[in-house]
Amino acid sequence: MAYLPEAAPDAPPAKRGSKAQARHAASVDASEGWPPLAQCVRENMRAFPGCMLLTRVGGFYESYFDQAPTLASKISIKLAARRWNNQTVPMAGFPIHQLEKYLKVLVQDHGMLVAICEEFQQPSAADNSNVAFDRRVTRVVSPGTLIDERFLDPFTHNYILAISRSAGSYGLAWLDVSTADFATVNCQDDKSLRDEVARVRPREVVIQEGSFDIVDGERHIVWDTIENCGAVVSRVSGGDDTLLQGSPNASRVERDAISMLTAYLRTRLMEHMPDMRVDARPADSHVMRLDAHTLGALEVRETMRERSARGSLTSTIRRTVTHGGARLLQEWLTQPSMSVSLIRARHAIVELFLSQQHLRHDLRVILRHGAGDVLRTMQRIALRRGDIQDMLEIRDFAGTVDRVMALLRQDMKSGPGWDELADLTDKFQSISGLCERLSEAIDERVIEKRLQRQEALLQSADDALAGGALVGSEETPRKRVPKKGPASLVIEEPLWGDDIEHLIRPSAASTLKTSTNEHTKLRREARQLENALRSSIGDAVTLRFLLGQGHVVHVPSTHKELPESFLEHATLSYKTKTTRTFYLAEWTRIGQRMQKLEASIAKKEGEYLRLLRDQVIAHAPVIRRNARLLEQLDVLLGFAQAAEELRLVRPVVDESACLEIRGGRHLGVELGLLEQHRMFTKNDVKFSEPERMHLVTGPNMGGKSTFLRQTAIIAILAQAGSFVPADAAHIGLVDRVFSRVGAKDDLFHSRSTFMVEMMETSEILRRATSRSLVIADEIGRGTNTSVGLSIAYATLHTLACKNKCRTLFATHYHELADMLGYSSDNTALDGAVAFYCTTLETLPGGHVHYAHQVRPGVNRESHGLQVAQLADMPPETVALAEHTHKWLLRHESARLSQVPFISHTEYQ
Numbered sequence: 001m002a003y004l005p006e007a008a009p010d011a012p013p014a015k016r017g018s019k020a021q022a023r024h025a026a027s028v029d030a031s032e033g034w035p036p037l038a039q040c041v042r043e044n045m046r047a048f049p050g051c052m053l054l055t056r057v058g059g060f061y062e063s064y065f066d067q068a069p070t071l072a073s074k075i076s077i078k079l080a081a082r083r084w085n086n087q088t089v090p091m092a093g094f095p096i097h098q099l100e101k102y103l104k105v106l107v108q109d110h111g112m113l114v115a116i117c118e119e120f121q122q123p124s125a126a127d128n129s130n131v132a133f134d135r136r137v138t139r140v141v142s143p144g145t146l147i148d149e150r151f152l153d154p155f156t157h158n159y160i161l162a163i164s165r166s167a168g169s170y171g172l173a174w175l176d177v178s179t180a181d182f183a184t185v186n187c188q189d190d191k192s193l194r195d196e197v198a199r200v201r202p203r204e205v206v207i208q209e210g211s212f213d214i215v216d217g218e219r220h221i222v223w224d225t226i227e228n229c230g231a232v233v234s235r236v237s238g239g240d241d242t243l244l245q246g247s248p249n250a251s252r253v254e255r256d257a258i259s260m261l262t263a264y265l266r267t268r269l270m271e272h273m274p275d276m277r278v279d280a281r282p283a284d285s286h287v288m289r290l291d292a293h294t295l296g297a298l299e300v301r302e303t304m305r306e307r308s309a310r311g312s313l314t315s316t317i318r319r320t321v322t323h324g325g326a327r328l329l330q331e332w333l334t335q336p337s338m339s340v341s342l343i344r345a346r347h348a349i350v351e352l353f354l355s356q357q358h359l360r361h362d363l364r365v366i367l368r369h370g371a372g373d374v375l376r377t378m379q380r381i382a383l384r385r386g387d388i389q390d391m392l393e394i395r396d397f398a399g400t401v402d403r404v405m406a407l408l409r410q411d412m413k414s415g416p417g418w419d420e421l422a423d424l425t426d427k428f429q430s431i432s433g434l435c436e437r438l439s440e441a442i443d444e445r446v447i448e449k450r451l452q453r454q455e456a457l458l459q460s461a462d463d464a465l466a467g468g469a470l471v472g473s474e475e476t477p478r479k480r481v482p483k484k485g486p487a488s489l490v491i492e493e494p495l496w497g498d499d500i501e502h503l504i505r506p507s508a509a510s511t512l513k514t515s516t517n518e519h520t521k522l523r524r525e526a527r528q529l530e531n532a533l534r535s536s537i538g539d540a541v542t543l544r545f546l547l548g549q550g551h552v553v554h555v556p557s558t559h560k561e562l563p564e565s566f567l568e569h570a571t572l573s574y575k576t577k578t579t580r581t582f583y584l585a586e587w588t589r590i591g592q593r594m595q596k597l598e599a600s601i602a603k604k605e606g607e608y609l610r611l612l613r614d615q616v617i618a619h620a621p622v623i624r625r626n627a628r629l630l631e632q633l634d635v636l637l638g639f640a641q642a643a644e645e646l647r648l649v650r651p652v653v654d655e656s657a658c659l660e661i662r663g664g665r666h667l668g669v670e671l672g673l674l675e676q677h678r679m680f681t682k683n684d685v686k687f688s689e690p691e692r693m694h695l696v697t698g699p700n701m702g703g704k705s706t707f708l709r710q711t712a713i714i715a716i717l718a719q720a721g722s723f724v725p726a727d728a729a730h731i732g733l734v735d736r737v738f739s740r741v742g743a744k745d746d747l748f749h750s751r752s753t754f755m756v757e758m759m760e761t762s763e764i765l766r767r768a769t770s771r772s773l774v775i776a777d778e779i780g781r782g783t784n785t786s787v788g789l790s791i792a793y794a795t796l797h798t799l800a801c802k803n804k805c806r807t808l809f810a811t812h813y814h815e816l817a818d819m820l821g822y823s824s825d826n827t828a829l830d831g832a833v834a835f836y837c838t839t840l841e842t843l844p845g846g847h848v849h850y851a852h853q854v855r856p857g858v859n860r861e862s863h864g865l866q867v868a869q870l871a872d873m874p875p876e877t878v879a880l881a882e883h884t885h886k887w888l889l890r891h892e893s894a895r896l897s898q899v900p901f902i903s904h905t906e907y908q
């Protein structure tokens with residue numbers, strides 16, 4: 001049954017999420033017999049199709065009609081019902097402080113869009129007696145428009161990416177709403193579009209309404225691209241150029257993407273759109289390209305099998321101490337530099353930090369404790385979601401920048417490493433003026449006190465829920481004021497006991513000072529009045545403010561007889577067995593005056609806070625620049641730390657075609673082996689003109705794939721600016737790493753493993769340049785032997801003679817060596833190809849073990865039978881395999897159909 005009736009035919013279309021809309025909803029409502037809340041919900045459900053609508057009702061977010069069962073099942077809460085307009089309407093809801101927890105489930109885990117409808121008390125109804133509300137959707141939360149939700153992964157960017165197209169090229173614009181990291185790029189073809197999207201790894205992709213539709217039954221490549229990156233797809237119509245600012249040389253198609261992205265953000269962030277324009281970072285086009293497959297195969301961001309960050313290259317090498325640093329590290333590892341001077345500068349700084357242990361230690365301590373996640377903090381402020389604590393974070397950050405600068409200045413020398421470090425740190429700009437202003441203005445102790453109180457309140461709300469929740473109950477309407485008696489609402493602290501709590505120190509704002517002085521005077525008067533009452537009535541008498549009563553004199557029943565002089569001026573307000581409360585004109589006057597002053601102080605504090613916020617926003621460009629510099633410092637300090645802990649060495653990087661690694665290791669495999677108390681065998685690799693291809697043969701599990709991957713990873717680390725896991729390394733710049741390892745079926749697109757393998761191989765052959773590094777494992781495995789061998793040979797030949805790239809080619813087909821013309825000097829094709837192998841050694845006693853050492857030569861043994869034995873295959877099966885193999889060797893031309901039948905009895 002559908003619970004959502006059609007809109008009244010004469011209802012004018014309401015503006016999305018506007019006040020007008022909510023009010024309109026309330027007015028048509030009466031004629032239809034639905035209460036205002038129900039009408040508002042129905043309107044919003046229509047205005048925000050495809051979104052789960054959460055409507056704030058008092059202390060709860062609630063969902064009604066058709067959406068309630070979905071909400072209840074997705075977040076596992078009780079489904080309830082209520083009567084509206086003589087119908088039973090399903091409903092489900094949860095307390096407001098659980099919003100984040102459930103947004104995570106809905107948005108992050110299920111990729112849903114959630115429209116949040118807030119309620120705003122109408123000014124006329126401020127007295128709580130006849131409560132009336134404006135309700136409007138203030139934001140639609142989608143996976144790519146998270147702002148500051150606690151479930152945001154601090155170690156990676158949360159990008160939303162817009163893709164536009166014009167005449168065969170694509171414009172990409174992507175933004176992390178939580179940090180304002182924004183960049184654009186122009187992709188000239190489908191392949192580079194796919195690689196760029198894989199590198200950005202957006203959570204949400206925005207495309208123009210109606211674009212990239214299926215034409216002639218063919219899906220557009222964009223769909224494959226989006227599917228592969230796992231993002232949610234959203235559509236937008238129109239454009240908007242008011243927020244994001246592309247670089248001056250951005251292309252037309254990039255600008256289209258930017259304006260689409262802004263238009264889309266407006267439909268999602270709504271009242272939370274940032275307060276300032278965001279500029280694109282200058283795109284660095286001089287970077288090593290890593291395609292989607294390579295990023296996955298080398299486990300740069302996450303492991304292949306579990307798809308978890310743990311065990312990935314990023315997490316193995318990461319020693320950063322700030323969130324921003326962790327995000328930048330991932331960026332550097334996914335697009336290593338191609339600039340020799342930049343790479344060398346990074347290496348020089350890492351070397352310096354490696355040798356200057358104390359400096360490294362001190363800087364990391366300062367960053368860990370003072371840098372915060374300032375880009376996210378700045379965004380909260382810009383999106384008007386920031387609070388006073390965010391101001392304090394900005395203050396701490398500003399202080400951190402000063403401390404870092406002071407420490408470096410005090411130690412700074414000139415010489416290798418120092419000069420490069422100075423180039424970086426000279427760009428810091430002190431914002432100590434802002435830091436001082438914030439320190440002087442904000443009283444941190446008050447914030448702490450308030451936080452503690454807030455936590456206690458939340459705790460008690462949780463406790464209350466645990467002991468009988470209101471969620472999903474049918475009570476209507478929900479009471480905003482608890483029904484308990486007035487005596488239970490005593491605010492225990494006497495209002496004049498302590499100094500008034502100022503978030504903003506009165507010394508910072510003159511207007512506050514006057515009000516505070518007056519408040520202090522009144523407090524003194526109140527204390528005098530209370531003392532006078534105590535001396536005439538008794539010590540337990542107090543002046544209080546009680547909800548429901550107001551300003552009263554609180555008298556415990558121990559004081560039975562009250563003096564006439566008091567009763568003459570006092571009026572009884574409330575009486576219980578244990579207490580009586582009285583109104584006393586004098587206290588009412590003082591109390592009300594104090595209350596007014598407090599309200600005015602709070603207002604002035606709010607105004608002052610807005611002023612501070614504007615000042616912080618005015619400093620945003622400097623704060624952001626400093627933040628990015630600190631991130632760089634953090635990554636470089638982390639590289640030095642990793643170099644020390646993981647025994648990494650400084651590589652030589654130049655523009656040669658050389659690639660030489662002595663004693664190379666694969667960090668991930670090495671750490672895995674260490675946990676099992678096993679040793680990793682180091683290996684060497686050396687390409688130098690004319691030798692640019694190694695054919696690596698050897699048994700399964702012999703370490704070929706590890707050897708290939710470690711070589712590529714070392715090149716990536718070196719060009720990212722890190723030291724590398726080797727005894728020595730010399731890397732001639734690599735413009736792209738291609739890998740064809742670990743192909744999987746792509747059943748979704750009906751592509752077999754072999755098809756995927758061929759597609760990847762053809763891409764390498766078409767795109768690899770003489771600067772590229774190719775690692776290829778088992779090309780030609782997925783088809784019959786002669787075809788597979790032929791494809792492998794042709795691929796090798798093309799790579800060695802046409803692409804002329806550096807290639808590590810691992811294979812089972814030792815025949816390839818002969819086909820290439822393997823000669824006694826271990827080379828072929830005029831020295832372009834050299835041959836290496838891993839082996840399986842037989843130990844005394846018949847045991848076999850893998851020697852993971854890569855040696856010159858060709859391994860003509862497949863060792864398949866020994867591997868089967870090692871894998872604990874039943875002995876009779878291994879014996880049968882051995883028998884068959886011998887027969888096949890005797891009849892070289894034999895076809896499988898001619899394999900003799902070996903009867904079970906004969907076999908036994």
Ligand code: ADP
Pocket residue numbers: 669673679680681682683698699700701702703704705706707852853
């Ligand atoms: P292949 O590609 O030849 O089948 P892999 O590279 O997948 O072999 O390696 C298989 C296993 O051998 C790894 O998981 C690891 O445990 C071990 N291994 C690989 N290389 C080494 C090495 N250099 N030193 C020690 N163990 C290694």
